[in-house]
Amino acid sequence: LIERTYRNGAQSEVPAATGAACVFVVRRDQDIYMETLRKLFNESHGIFVGLQRCEEERAARARNAQLVQVSKNYRSVIRACMEDMHQAAISTRDSALHSQYSIQVSILSAMELIWNLCEILFVEAAPAGPLLLRLLDWVQLHICDVDNMVREVLSSENPSKHKLFWNVVDIFVLQGRMDEARHLLSKEAIANPTSMKMYKILDDLMKKMPLGNTQTLTEMELKWQHWHEECQRYLQDGTFASNSHMESICKILLGDENAILEKKELMTTWYHFLVTRLLYSHPTVKPMELRFYAQSSMDMFLGEESSPEPLDTILMAAFEFELHQVIKECSVALSNWWFVAHLTDLLDHCKLLQSHNLYFGSNMREFLLLEYASGLFSHHSLWQLGVDYFDHCPEYGRVYLELHIERIPLNTEQKALKVLRICEQRQMHEQVRSICKIMAMKALRNNRLGSALSWSIRAKDAAFATLISDRFLKDYCERGCFSDLDLIDNLGPSMLLSDRLTFLGKYREFHRLYGEKRFSEAARLLLMLMTAHIAPCSFWMTLLTDALPLLEQKEVIFSAEQTYELMRCLEDLTAGKLDRQKFQDDDVETMKVEMLRLALARNLARVIVKEGTLEGS
């Protein structure tokens, strides 16, 4: 693409070529062409369609459970895709591909992180109490380095002497994984009997920590208050003074922010810090209170040096319950519409998005779905998925679909059939007609008259059927015999699609009757073709010429009435001709007419005699 800048009204003699011309390199949206991502698109398409079609549960709780399940399905699809991408990254030898895959893996993992948080805060809308537990799970799921460290420590001979030992214990405590922390600590206690007393107290404290699961909020708060005071007492008594590690753990248990901040490298992210902070100072935090803690956590964690990254702003917007902001930020940060389209659709089903209309009339959900589906249509193969997305956009979906579907290249008949089926199911008659016409025209040019006819039957296109019949008739006139008899003999009810086609079928029938020597029936048919005006005027001469052998038969076939009719037809024909073609009369034509007149006259004579005789006897 070249952009040219034009100078308006060049006054000086400076040549216009000095205007900056930029060349844009047009690049396909790479994402949809990645093979591994195609699985994501297909599986999520299945989930999307299932969500639109499933019946709404009446009870709010059941509905909520249903939507959470859908959200989990989406997430498992993202995770599966991440796995595949990861496998692809490991197994490839091309370094460019490797980096491309690795980038995709990190993007997918960020997407899953955001989706998970949205599920907790918006879809499930966890209340105070369970909220913290969900957030703990969320954090545990997404900080993966822990597992490597843990494995390393546990597999060593002497875990408690391992240099990472206290790191692992700390991280367990920071993530609220008390049982695992206690398990590790017991190893230390065994190895180091002097600290047995301290260990026992710490172990006891950790065991007694209340985690809001089954109790009510007030019960939980009460228990927690007691526990907090007990920890406070032990710290102030200097119980852990001799072991700095255990002391810092106790401080963490008390929710001392500085102590927690010391473990910055272990937590790696500000949202981990946020959750840990909440766990140890406000375990009964309410959803609406999150925003305050979130903002302060981010400030404390990041300090002065670093500014928030896009992921951070998105998560912050989520904590602040600013749905539109989340969607907006995600749209800006991510390179294709997949994520925002599906997430917005899910949130819309949770009835969380107010339908504030964008200024061209559709709402945000529809806008995003339309964008995503349009992107799918630009792919040579994924267009079939796009159809279902358009179907579920009530305002503009149909129009978009109509425009897109006509532009799909149809290189085989089978693909055309699939596209046609899509159009027919949605009553898009214009598109059906246009596609059938294209296919019929192609078939006609390739001389596949049967195919052309079958396409025009599908579209109920009388005009095209007429065109095809004319082709057949032309062939007959040129060659004197019919091509493709298997088609014409077996037209069936489709004969009635167009007059010309009916004529063709009947004309062939005439020939068949003649061949079977059923002359009187053939004669009747021939006459009917002319008098009922089924035959086109241009063909009358041929029909009359066909009548000649019947007239010349030894046995009289045409009755007097019929002969008069034939004569009338001939006169009509020649009268019309005389006016127009006086000076261009073919010798052959005039001879034909002469012969016909003669034959008709002779037949008339014979038939009058015959009929007169019969009446007499």
Added chain:
Amino acid sequence: MEEVCARFVSQKISKARWRPLPGAALQPPDLFATGSWDNEDNRVSVWSVGDAGSAGLNGEYQGEPQLLCDIRHDGDVMDMQFLDQERIVVASSTGSVTVFRHHQNNQTLSANHRWENAHYHADQYTACGGAACTGVICNNPEIVTVGEDGRINLFRADQKEAVRTIDNADSSTLHAVTFLRTTEILTVNSIGQLKIWDFRQQRNEPAQIFSLTGDRVPLHCVDRHPSQQHIVATGGQDGMLSIWDIRQGTMPVSLLNAHEAEMWEVHFHPSNPDHLFTCSEDGSLWHWDTSTDVSEKPSFLHQGGRSTAYISHSTINQSVVSAWLSNDPTKDRMEITNLIPNQTLSVNTLDVLGPCLVYGTDAEAIYVNRQLFA
């Protein structure tokens, strides 16, 4: 429902075929081939399904198909058939027919032989686009192909040129072909005709033509009963399943209203011919069961996902022994099951052998069911 393993493969599947079992083998098939369509880079792939009881190498979901090898294919895969244990014949939308060989020792595929212009439109200068080869059927060593150009070709696996070509055999597109006897084939076309061609005859005319009654709806697939060779099933564009008796009459014996959209494939089960399978553009795959002990089962015991329908055959000819042709009211009960619980996109292909069923969809997934009659 029975165990079905799904696998998303990032390509729309147009054909899937089980590798035939050698001789009187008793074990179920373990290998199948698939072809893709509508990709810029289409592939013919060979997959294996492991033993249902063992876990995969990396602890993957057992029974999930594993890709053994694949090879690039020029054009959409329109039809595919195993010629023998190692060779696969593939029909392409470019009009060429290729024989691939699957090397078992190093698990690779290679193109063995290709007939480049098996199907083309006569006048190359005014031709508008190529002619796809739409159907292929094999009876080692003979291969018969049909295409959009209305041409029928008879090839031999080892010969470069076609043994016999019938030009302009049909004025419309031939959609599918199958063997009736060793020297006779059946074709179906897009104006609703079923034709028998006899290769022993020298003239290029069909030996017999059958037509649908009523509207000449295009027929897309055809299959012959494995043991009673006069019974033929075809599937049409309106989803209707027609059963024909080719010994008598020129019209179908029964018309069964089946799917809501084009029926892409119909298969009689090769060893249990009382069972018939059809798949369609509307995303469903139906299992038709006319085995005689069905009539004993009371209908209210059927679980979800199954529907027992009482089909009224519009029979035209009185017929004989087979359940497919009979019109005995007590035996008229046919059990029809939709094997797909959540249908979305078209099921393009299916193949059935022994207790195993494989089918592929436009949602870029392959499904394998290894306990069909459990």
